[in-house]
Amino acid sequence: MTDIVRILIAKPGLDGHDRGAKYIARALKENGYEVIYTGLRQTPESIVKTAIQEDVNYIGLSLLSGAHNELFPQVIDLLKKNEADDIVVFGGGVIPEDDIASLMEKGVKAIFTPGTSIKEVISFIENNEKKNK
Amino acid sequence: MELGDKVLKGHIRSIGKAISCIENNRPEKEQLIDYLYPFCGKAEVIGVTGSPGAGKSTLVDKLIKRERKLGKKVGIIAVDPSSPFSGGAILGDRLRMQNHASDDDVYIRSMASRGHLGGIATATADAIKIFDAAGFDLIIIETIGVGQTEIEVMDLADLVLLVLVPGMGDEIQALKAGIMEIGDIYVINKKDHDGAQKLYAEVEYVLNINQSENDKEKNPIILTSANLDEGIDDLVKCYRDYFKYIRCNNILEEKRKKRIVNEINHIFTEKIISEVNQFLHIEKKINQWVKNILHEKVGPYTLINKKIEQFIKEFKEQ
Numbered sequence A: 001m002t003d004i005v006r007i008l009i010a011k012p013g014l015d016g017h018d019r020g021a022k023y024i025a026r027a028l029k030e031n032g033y034e035v036i037y038t039g040l041r042q043t044p045e046s047i048v049k050t051a052i053q054e055d056v057n058y059i060g061l062s063l064l065s066g067a068h069n070e071l072f073p074q075v076i077d078l079l080k081k082n083e084a085d086d087i088v089v090f091g092g093g094v095i096p097e098d099d100i101a102s103l104m105e106k107g108v109k110a111i112f113t114p115g116t117s118i119k120e121v122i123s124f125i126e127n128n129e130k131k132n133k
Numbered sequence B: 001m002e003l004g005d006k007v008l009k010g011h012i013r014s015i016g017k018a019i020s021c022i023e024n025n026r027p028e029k030e031q032l033i034d035y036l037y038p039f040c041g042k043a044e045v046i047g048v049t050g051s052p053g054a055g056k057s058t059l060v061d062k063l064i065k066r067e068r069k070l071g072k073k074v075g076i077i078a079v080d081p082s083s084p085f086s087g088g089a090i091l092g093d094r095l096r097m098q099n100h101a102s103d104d105d106v107y108i109r110s111m112a113s114r115g116h117l118g119g120i121a122t123a124t125a126d127a128i129k130i131f132d133a134a135g136f137d138l139i140i141i142e143t144i145g146v147g148q149t150e151i152e153v154m155d156l157a158d159l160v161l162l163v164l165v166p167g168m169g170d171e172i173q174a175l176k177a178g179i180m181e182i183g184d185i186y187v188i189n190k191k192d193h194d195g196a197q198k199l200y201a202e203v204e205y206v207l208n209i210n211q212s213e214n215d216k217e218k219n220p221i222i223l224t225s226a227n228l229d230e231g232i233d234d235l236v237k238c239y240r241d242y243f244k245y246i247r248c249n250n251i252l253e254e255k256r257k258k259r260i261v262n263e264i265n266h267i268f269t270e271k272i273i274s275e276v277n278q279f280l281h282i283e284k285k286i287n288q289w290v291k292n293i294l295h296e297k298v299g300p301y302t303l304i305n306k307k308i309e310q311f312i313k314e315f316k317e318q
Ligand SMILES: Nc1nc2c(ncn2[C@@H]2O[C@H](COP(=O)(O)OP(=O)(O)O)[C@@H](O)[C@H]2O)c(=O)[nH]1
Pocket: B050, B051, B052, B053, B054, B055, B056, B057, B058, B059, B093, B096, B189, B190, B191, B192, B193, B224, B225, B226, B227, B228
């Protein structure tokens, strides 16, 4: 039996919309993943702590407020500090094309901009899981 | 054993890994648990159950706050059902407990019920041991509702808070039928809602009917408003008194003994079944057996008895 994949869907930053995050969470659940959802306005510290306690394989950061250039790398750094950088981080939300390359360079493994179909997110995870085998 | 030693030191990442090891039923699970076992038995375990939306997670959040003030390390295991269709789950209990996300002495772990071989109760029992060995003073388990599974999970607790809310008539019916007697302390949450006093009276009435005179003091009823943080001090005092009571009267010891009996039975049954399955190759033969039953009109008892007899014979010869 293979391990069930666990994913933290987290919303850092100050925006108060979690429709997108909840939609992703439901879709991932329907694909057989266990999704931990923690609600709005999480700090990078609380996200990383949650990810470690829940021993997730992935963190999906959802952000509409535009603070991704600060918050995403903070999450990555904290994971490193806590010997947890094997946890894969991906991001979604309103993220300008220009920012994507530098975020990926800092360690975000995928960025999904608005309009991305959920299938892409799922195949990203599936492909990544295959690689790990 | 490296992982075990790190758990004993309370290393957060290792506790997380250890629980995953159990959840995924990895081969090293047994060794890990038995390594930690001698260090278990110090923690108090509280179960919190009730319908979805009753306010259990909100209540747990407030209990954590009180216990942290007393300096206790608190571990929480929040169990939610897996989807029977996809096997996935959304685990949202900790959403209500994120106030404690930056506190190192609060560890929250969400668990999906999955299709565990030994049932979610076995996995929860092992997760409790990990927290216990890691030095958590209090462990709170949250589960939903009143199925057989939940009752088994609640059997792992030293005391159970059954959370009821006004406007859910089914629960009173269940109480009357004796289904919900798993509660040691009855919490009527959402006392800010209409009908809380009425529910209080109903619960009191039902408990009175179901219990003998000297049982009465054992099942207190407490009114709370978890989201308003009201009635929580009463509740904490109540379960502290209850702990004292069950300690002094050996009730706790008996409960823990009964738990070991259950655990032995669980593990034993699980192991025997998988041994027999392997020996008889049941998976391969099951279709043939179905044919026997369908076409030759062999009764299922006759068939199984014959197979077991055969198994015992072959086993002895081996
Ligand atoms: N009015 C009122 N709402 C409450 C109370 N306790 C919890 N809630 C709300 O009830 C909803 C469900 O709470 P939650 O703790 O998630 O319930 P659970 O499913 O039993 O864990 C949330 O919106 C809470 O804010 C209470 O005492 N009064």
